[in-house]
Structures are given as structure tokens and as C-alpha cells.
Amino acid sequence: MPKFKKAERLCNSIDINHLFSVGQTISQYPIKIKWLPAQCDNNVQLKVVISVSKHRFKRAVDRNRIKRVMRECFRLNKHILQQVLETRQCYLALIYTGKEIADFTTLEPIIIGLFHRLTKEYEKLAG
RNA sequence: UCAAUGUGUUCUGUCGCUUGAAGAUUUAAAUCUUUAAGAGGAAAGUCGGGGCAAUAAAGGGCGCCAUACUUCCUAACGGGAAGGUUCCGCAACCGGCGGAAACAGCAAGUGCCACAGAAAACAACCGCCUAAGUGAAGUUUACUUCACCGGUAAGGGUGAAAAUGUGGGGUAAGAGCCCACGGUAUGAGUUGGUAACAACUUGUGCGGGUAAACCUUAUGGAUUGAAAGACCAAAUAUACCUGAAGGUUUCUUGCAAAGGAAACAAAGAGUGCCCGCUCUUUUCAGGGGGGUAGGUCGUUUGAUUCCGGAGGUGACUCCGGAACUAGAUAAAUGACAGGAAUCAGGGAAACCUGAAACAGAACCCCGCUUACAGCAUUGAACGG
RNA sequence: GGCCCUGUAGUUCAAUGGAUAGAACGGAAGUUUCCUAAACUUUAAAUAUAGGUUCGAUUCCUAUCGGGGCUA
Numbered sequence: 001m002p003k004f005k006k007a008e009r010l011c012n013s014i015d016i017n018h019l020f021s022v023g024q025t026i027s028q029y030p031i032k033i034k035w036l037p038a039q040c041d042n043n044v045q046l047k048v049v050i051s052v053s054k055h056r057f058k059r060a061v062d063r064n065r066i067k068r069v070m071r072e073c074f075r076l077n078k079h080i081l082q083q084v085l086e087t088r089q090c091y092l093a094l095i096y097t098g099k100e101i102a103d104f105t106t107l108e109p110i111i112i113g114l115f116h117r118l119t120k121e122y123e124k125l126a127g
Numbered sequence: 128u129c130a131a132u133g134u135g136u137u138c139u140g141u142c143g144c145u146u147g148a149a150g151a152u153u154u155a156a157a158u159c160u161u162u163a164a165g166a167g168g169a170a171a172g173u174c175g176g177g178g179c180a181a182u183a184a185a186g187g188g189c190g191c192c193a194u195a196c197u198u199c200c201u202a203a204c205g206g207g208a209a210g211g212u213u214c215c216g217c218a219a220c221c222g223g224c225g226g227a228a229a230c231a232g233c234a235a236g237u238g239c240c241a242c243a244g245a246a247a248a249c250a251a252c253c254g255c256c257u258a259a260g261u262g263a264a265g266u267u268u269a270c271u272u273c274a275c276c277g278g279u280a281a282g283g284g285u286g287a288a289a290a291u292g293u294g295g296g297g298u299a300a301g302a303g304c305c306c307a308c309g310g311u312a313u314g315a316g317u318u319g320g321u322a323a324c325a326a327c328u329u330g331u332g333c334g335g336g337u338a339a340a341c342c343u344u345a346u347g348g349a350u351u352g353a354a355a356g357a358c359c360a361a362a363u364a365u366a367c368c369u370g371a372a373g374g375u376u377u378c379u380u381g382c383a384a385a386g387g388a389a390a391c392a393a394a395g396a397g398u399g400c401c402c403g404c405u406c407u408u409u410u411c412a413g414g415g416g417g418g419u420a421g422g423u424c425g426u427u428u429g430a431u432u433c434c435g436g437a438g439g440u441g442a443c444u445c446c447g448g449a450a451c452u453a454g455a456u457a458a459a460u461g462a463c464a465g466g467a468a469u470c471a472g473g474g475a476a477a478c479c480u481g482a483a484a485c486a487g488a489a490c491c492c493c494g495c496u497u498a499c500a501g502c503a504u505u506g507a508a509c510g511g
Numbered sequence: 512g513g514c515c516c517u518g519u520a521g522u523u524c525a526a527u528g529g530a531u532a533g534a535a536c537g538g539a540a541g542u543u544u545c546c547u548a549a550a551c552u553u554u555a556a557a558u559a560u561a562g563g564u565u566c567g568a569u570u571c572c573u574a575u576c577g578g579g580g581c582u583a
Contacts (some may be wrong), residue, residue, distance in 0.1 A: 003143070006159095011457060014420085049457065060487050064461095068144095073460045075143065104462065106431090 004075040008027045010047040010091055019091045021050075026121065029113055030098025031070075031107070035118060036091045037125070045079060049093040061124055066096050069104050074112045080115045084122060 010016060015038075023036035038047070050070050052063045074094065081090070094111075096102075 004146085009457075012420095013457075021170070052456080061485095064487065068461050072143080076462090 004071065007044050008046055008048060010093075013044045015047075015091065016049060016093075019093055023091070023093070024121070026114060027097070028110055030096060030102060032091040032095040032097050033114055033116060033118065034095070035122075037122070038089050038091045045082050045087075047088055047089075048074060048089050051093060052096045056097075057101075062101055065101060069102065069107055070094055070096065070111075072104060073108050077108070077112055077115060078112070080112070081122060085121045090122070096123055107120055 019034055020038050023034040026033050026035075043099070049068050050071075052066045056064070057063045057066070
């Protein structure tokens, strides 16, 4: 069963700053992904930040809604990345750049496509 | 339609998140299994007030800020309840009802009042009056005219606002100068009321407005906010202490052994020299304080919620019983699928299609303000 | 989370409670020119919203809605 525990979230502010300053970007409307190969002590393959801009969505209800939908998409589809990574590790930041509130049904294919692109990029970088 | 009050849809399946409890695995932590719980009436705005914490404190004054009819409620408040007064409205008078009020003091001081207007505050520009006083002229010799000195707020196209209204007396002309009836401010007394205040009697007064202008009076307020604060504590550097290794030079106490102090950087000093020994520097090891990353507590048992009874016009209070009810921290409370109830449209019906607001806890309470679909209840001011 | 400041033409700024809210740049129209630029003339355009105090509010007060800053 796909799960999403606290250990898979990126909470350290130093790591987050490093990811946003050094990491590489791929994007497809309305989602942008920053990613960076990393090394960490734990046995976790992926560490993720999910972010929605306060500037675009002023009400907290809307932001929570989008973040929950994005988290659900990541939870159900992260096996695509995990197969490629095997024992290696990676930091991710999912950023929502759209202006309207999106459904689960519209977001899921976009995220699957982005993850497939990301696997190709990662293999190019690694090997 | 508007306003107020109440309510703020719900069930099942699969997968997932946070916290608590129990059990298992293993290495203390992590993982797995079972089970329980998991967003609002405003969680929002951050506008008042309080708890709590730190800092400063022996107390007081000035300053600054806030409040301002009365009594009460409350932990407290700029909140609330009941009442009073003034104003507005319900078509005028009376009563009644509905609504609003930053509702102490410009009769303490200072400032301001554009334009217009004689004048915007110690009112004399025009007008009215020459009775009294002085001078001149005329003649009827005690009068007239003129001038000076004056008197006067009754009238004057303005303005938001022009000096208490009407009538009479009075006067040279006038004037609360006097009188009557009013208006209004205030002092005293009586009655009613806890009080604000009301009614009546009586004295004194009446040169505008503005305090959401400075200000005066009275009352209250220390400052900063959980990112407060308390505790534990990697890595790195290290004050200090102990032990081991380990020099040189100088001074000093002492017969000597030995001890003390200072400097130097790779050794120095102590004996005439060497070995040895001692000290210092230095190096290593251990301890150790403060403290960063990080973590724990603060943190959810409280001015708590529900039920019943009693008191009070009411806000609210008291008594008894029962219950434990989110606790995240780059931030959980979700996703998908299928129903039920509500509303709208279509349809004879079965049913089909669509809609469902405002909005997301962050230390905790009490209020206020603002937003709000649908449903329910209540109200939306009259007689003589 | 907490604490502050601020809102005026399209933009940047003025205006002691007092006449029709002013200036610069920009916009529009015209003059000039063969055309453009420059220059000149004219013109449109604003007090965030809603109440209140006052004779009168951009200014004073209250609430709401925006914008910005500080605090780790």
C-alpha cells in the first residue's frame, strides 16, 4: 500500500534552502518541480516539500485543498520514481503555480507525466 | 423584501494522515497490528479585556494613553442588562409606540470661525437722538440752528450662526431699564426614586458656535508577548580543573635537599660540569561550564461543557449531579466511488440532471466587528 | 503568531478644516512640418469604501477593504 509518513517530508530549513538555490527545475502547467540528488542517513528514498503560494490563493481553505490533492497524487504515484532510484536518494519540491483550483482528476495525469520526465533526467545525470 | 435569534446535512466501502492507549518485533528508536479520538459559528479581523510568562519594582509625582448620564452584571473590558435625559420618526395637540446618541466641562483659560456682511466677539459703519455739558451764530433773552463732547443694540439686501421671544410701561432716542407671560442655565428647599432624574416652591442670571481644537476635571493603565519562558543537549571551538609526558633563562627563600615567581619557544632555570630530579611552557587524555543545530515541557482540566433546581425585571449568579471533548509545528483532520435527506428544473410516474454558503485551530478564555447558502421561529411603529 | 505604518489623476508627489482639489511626466485633440521629433495651444482624468462630528471634511473620529514594513 502506498503510504506517506513524516519521514518522507523535508522539514529541515537548511536542506530546503539548498534545494531551492542549487536544484534543477522541470515544469508543466500548473505544477513546477525542483529536484536535487541528495544523501541522507535514513532509509528514505524521497523527501518532499509541497508548496502553494499565499500570493495566488489568499484563503487558507483553498491552499489546504490544493495541497491535499497534490499530496494524494504524490502518494499514489511515487512508485514510478522509487523503481528508478532503488537505493539512491532525492529531494523534491512540488510547487503549484496555477491560478485556479484544480481537481484530482486533472492533476493526476500531469504529475504522472512529470515523474516520467524526471526519471529520464535523473538517469541522464547519474549515468 | 428587510432585521433579529437558532441551526450550520448525513451514511457505507477502499486507500491514507496526526495524536493517545495496549500488544508484538528488535538495540533505547523505529516498524507492524488492534483500538479510541480528530476542525468553527464565526476557527476570520486582531478591535477591546483577562489569565499565564519574563523583565523592572520601596513608594510617589510629572508626562503619555484610554474612558466619560445613572445603577447593576462580570476575572476584566471601549462588552452587556435595566433605567434616565435629549433628538428623530409613526402627519400636527395629548398619550403611546419605534429608533438613535463619543450623553462630563466653551457660564475656567487659549486658539479657530473661509466667502459674504457695518460687525463673527471688549460689537457703533449706516441709521436714530440732541435731554445734560462746552463753544459759535441768530434773535423773541430763553429758545432755535450748527459743531464738539456724547447717548443708543429698536431697524439695516449678508451669513451655517447676529447677542433671550412676545406684549406693555418708560425715554431725548433707546435698552431686561421695569412689569406680565414664556424659553433657558444654575443655587436652595420639599416630595418620589439606591441613583441619573422628575414634579412643585423660591432666589440669582442669560455676550454665539467649536472640546471627533489644544485643554480642564474625574477614573483607570509598568513594559513586552508563547517566536514569552523553563529544561535537555550532538558537531565545532574552548574559560577552568585533574593526571601523564616534558625543556631553557632570570630572580628569590634555604647550609643542603627542595620550594616559589616570571619570561622564552622548542626548550629554559635550579648545582662548577654531566646524569638524574623538580618547575614552567607545550602536547595528549579525562572532567567541565556557558551554549548552536535539534529536542522536551509550556500545551490543553478550564472564569470548561451538559442536565436539573433556586434567586433576580434583566445581564447574570448560586447549589447539586454527570462528562473529559483536536493538539499540528515547511504545519494532521484527506482522496476516490456509491447512496440517503433538502432545494431547483424536466417528467403522468418510476426516475433523470443540477445546486448546496461564509470559511480552516496554532498558548487559552470572555466580548465586539465583519462574512454567510438553505431551513425554522419572531418582528417590521397607532389610538384619542 | 505578534507589532506598526499607509491609501489623492495612468505614474511620482503637493494641498493650515474653507472657493471649481494643484504640479510634473504620461494620454487625447489641434497648430507647425512633405512626414516624424521637438515646440506651442487646448482638453479628459483622482481624495479606497461606508457611517459620524462640523455651517463646511482629502484633512478629525469609528468600522470595513486594500498595500507595505518590522519581528526568527
